[in-house]
Amino acid sequence: MSDDQSLLSRRNALKCMAFGGAGTLFALSGGVFTPIDLAMAAGDKQSAAKLGKPLFVQISDTHIGFNKEANPDVAGSLTQTIDIVNGMDDQPALIIHTGDITHLSKPAEFDLAQQLFSRLRTTEMHTVPGEHDTSDAAVTEYFSRFGKASNNKGYYSFDHAGVHFIGLINVLQFKPGGLGTLGADQLEWVAADLKHRSSSTPIVVFAHMPLWTIYEPWGWGTGDADQLMSPLRRFGSVTVLNGHIHQIVQKVEGNMTFHTARSTSYPQPVAGVGSGPGPLKVPGDQLASMLGITSVSVVKHPSALTLNDTALA
Amino acid sequence: MIVGPARLLIAVLSAAILGSMGGSIAAAAETDFPKVVVKDFMFTPMSLTVKAGSTVTWVNMDDEPHTVVSNTQLFRSGALDTKETFSFRFTEPGTYHFTCSIHPRMVGTIVVQ
Numbered sequence: 001m002s003d004d005q006s007l008l009s010r011r012n013a014l015k016c017m018a019f020g021g022a023g024t025l026f027a028l029s030g031g032v033f034t035p036i037d038l039a040m041a042a043g044d045k046q047s048a049a050k051l052g053k054p055l056f057v058q059i060s061d062t063h064i065g066f067n068k069e070a071n072p073d074v075a076g077s078l079t080q081t082i083d084i085v086n087g088m089d090d091q092p093a094l095i096i097h098t099g100d101i102t103h104l105s106k107p108a109e110f111d112l113a114q115q116l117f118s119r120l121r122t123t124e125m126h127t128v129p130g131e132h133d134t135s136d137a138a139v140t141e142y143f144s145r146f147g148k149a150s151n152n153k154g155y156y157s158f159d160h161a162g163v164h165f166i167g168l169i170n171v172l173q174f175k176p177g178g179l180g181t182l183g184a185d186q187l188e189w190v191a192a193d194l195k196h197r198s199s200s201t202p203i204v205v206f207a208h209m210p211l212w213t214i215y216e217p218w219g220w221g222t223g224d225a226d227q228l229m230s231p232l233r234r235f236g237s238v239t240v241l242n243g244h245i246h247q248i249v250q251k252v253e254g255n256m257t258f259h260t261a262r263s264t265s266y267p268q269p270v271a272g273v274g275s276g277p278g279p280l281k282v283p284g285d286q287l288a289s290m291l292g293i294t295s296v297s298v299v300k301h302p303s304a305l306t307l308n309d310t311a312l313a
Numbered sequence: 314m315i316v317g318p319a320r321l322l323i324a325v326l327s328a329a330i331l332g333s334m335g336g337s338i339a340a341a342a343e344t345d346f347p348k349v350v351v352k353d354f355m356f357t358p359m360s361l362t363v364k365a366g367s368t369v370t371w372v373n374m375d376d377e378p379h380t381v382v383s384n385t386q387l388f389r390s391g392a393l394d395t396k397e398t399f400s401f402r403f404t405e406p407g408t409y410h411f412t413c414s415i416h417p418r419m420v421g422t423i424v425v426q
Contacts, residue, residue: 104392131415135392174417276354278377
């Protein structure tokens with residue numbers, strides 16, 4: 001990919017921000033990442049189509065089964081999302097779903113979600129569960145459908161186009177009264193998985209709950225995520241992608257970029273505003289601008305990734 | 314309208330049925346029974362004292378689903394949507410801590426005497 005491409009996407013980003021969407025532009029830091037949020041004018045789907053070849057698209061928090069006022073038609077929102085992804089001129093190589101596929105872990109909800117996903121032109125999807133996916137009494141519904149990649153452990157890794165992807169689970173082991181955790185086994189596994197890899201390998205880590213503490217009173221964090229940073233720190237490019245909070249929050253620390261995605265279902269309040277992280281009702285015409293996906297592209301091979309957030313409207 | 318002794322009789326019969334099922338999820342029903350309301354991401358009361366043999370019912374009044382999970386795996390509801398309930402009969406005296414597995418900051422205790 002040439003420098004022209006990254007200039008072009010930056011120009012597009014600025015153009016799209018002029019349409020009145022909220023945008024956050026982070027300067028290149030050490031030539032590693034440029035996370036760009038794009039909220040695009042309704043009907044300007046052309047811009048999404050011309051974002052350049054995405055390596056993958058992150059979809060999160062689809063909450064199939066949710067049916068309350070904040071969004072009575074989450075299946076419709078997911079369908080709209082899939083149409084946007086399918087409409088991209090260059091299709092992503094793969095899709096990453098960062099969890100809360102369903103709202104209540106019900107079989108019918110998983111079935112409908114999988115039915116909708118089957119409409120994606122990109123057929124390769126990698127998932128990690130959210131806490132809404134593991135809330136059935138026996139905790140089997142998610143794993144019976146998506147557990148194969150991780151032998152039902154919930155964590156696994158794979159490689160694509162020279163990028164190393166690590167899927168983690170942080171919704172099953174929790175401290176009562178506290179945050180979810182990764183647990184000793186999973187942390188040990190990550191260290192072993194990374195041990196012999198070259199530091200120039202771009203790493204993408206994806207998990208449902210934020211892997212840094214955004215707001216502890218609402219459970220927006222992972223209790224032992226600090227221990228995850230040790231084996232990751234030496235790599236030249238690390239992208240940490242999470243969901244759960246239904247809004248975009250970002251942090252760049254040296255070579256590591258942390259980024260949470262919007263949901264495709266309903267917004268949540270900003271940290272601390274209200275009694276808890278429940279569904280946030282917004283005027284109907286604002287809803288689509290608060291839902292969206294994140295597209296991740298390789299800009300300067302081999303070491304840099306850019307993130308582009310696209311809203312549904 | 315059912316009043317007085319008839320209402321008490323119906324309540325007692327309901328308790329017997331719920332109790333014999335161990336734990337169960339049911340559509341919300343009016344009850345005079347030991348109850349924990351789940352609202353605003355809190356269990357209220359946070360500590361409830363009951364007599365051995367009592368059935369405690371949790372009812373979710375939030376827009377967000379919650380679960381009731383015993384810290385010792387003694388009981389575990391599935392996801393409770395708004396207005397759904399979960400009941401469990403406590404036969405042995407003791408102190409029973411529980412959490413919501415979706416929002417683990419939420420904790421509560423049942424003290425059985």
